[in-house]
Amino acid sequence: MSNLPTTFITHSQRVCRLYKALFALARREEWPNRLTYRQRMVEYRARLDANKDVQDLMKAKRLLIAGEEELKKAMYWHTENFNFPESPLGIAENRFPTPDDSALDSWHPLEKAQYPTYFATREKRKKAYMEWYLKRYGVPDPSMM
Numbered sequence: 587m588s589n590l591p592t593t594f595i596t597h598s599q600r601v602c603r604l605y606k607a608l609f610a611l612a613r614r615e616e617w618p619n620r621l622t623y624r625q626r627m628v629e630y631r632a633r634l635d636a637n638k639d640v641q642d643l644m645k646a647k648r649l650l651i652a653g654e655e656e657l658k659k660a661m662y663w664h665t666e667n668f669n670f671p672e673s674p675l676g677i678a679e680n681r682f683p684t685p686d687d688s689a690l691d692s693w694h695p696l697e698k699a700q701y702p703t704y705f706a707t708r709e710k711r712k713k714a715y716m717e718w719y720l721k722r723y724g725v726p727d728p729s730m731m
Contacts, residue, residue: 597646604653605634611660 595603608630616623640646671678690708698705 597643597650600650601634604650604657605630607657611657
């Protein structure tokens with residue numbers, strides 16, 4: 587139960603957490619280019635300092651909530667198009683493709699003899715499929731092959 591909050595978070599604590607999160611976001615997005623990273627941090631600090639003397643607590647709370655929402659939107663962009671590796675459009679999709687059923691036709695008769703019931707059933711299904719195909723589509727024209 588350590589994940590449950592036991593105390594209230596004050597307004598100033600929420601502002602500090604927002605500030606630290608903005609630092610982390612800028613570091614993640616602008617890390618190789620230190621100049622743009624520092625520029626973004628100066629802009630964030632200026633925005634926070636512009637509103638540090640707000641006396642109206644409701645207005646301060648609205649500004650804080652707006653800042654947290656802006657942070658959420660800025661952090662959301664990288665998870666928007668997330669795909670699990672083995673799901674469709676993932677980087678590992680069809681990495682190990684399943685072999686086609688026709689590969690079993692190239693087995694040696696001694697290999698097929700090890701699984702007699704499977705190959706007997708398979709031959710029946712192939713014959714039934716060929717009958718269904720010829721009944722539905724007819725005999726293929728040799729010029730089209």
